[in-house]
Amino acid sequence: MMMGNSIIEMRRLWFGRISDYSNGMEFDQLIVRFFGTEDIDALSAEQLLAGLDRLRLQFGLEKDDGRRFGLWCLLYMLGAAPDLDVAFEDKGDREAARNFMDMADREIEEDE
Secondary structure (H helix, E strand, C coil): CCCCCCHHHHHHHHHHHHHHHCCCCCHHHHHHHHHCCCCHHHCCHHHHHHHHHHHHHHHHHCCCHHHHHHHHHHHHHCCCCCCHHHHCCCHHHHHHHHHHHHHHHHHHHHHC
16 A cells, blocks of 8 residues: 555556556546646545545446556556455456565665
C-alpha cells in the first residue's frame, strides 16, 4: 500500500513503469477525471473517498485489459486496490500486478 506517497512519486512510477501497458492512459488526466484536481494531496478525506469510489467503479466497468491494469495500478498507489484474485481472472495479469507491487514497494523503500 502506498497511500501517503506524494503525487510526484506516483507520477514517476506511472511514467516509469505503467504508461506503456495502460493503452494510452495519462496519469494527470486520470487524477483530474476521478478527483477533480491534479493536487490530490490537498483533497479532504470525503473528496478522496468520492474519487476512489469513481475510480473503483470505472475499474469494475473497464473491459480493456491494459486500461484495467492501469486503473488497478493507480488504485494500488492510492492504497485502495482490490485483491489480485478479485481484480484479475487471468493468471498472467495477476503475476504482472504482483511484479508491479514488488517493484513499486522497492522503489519507495529506496527513496526513503
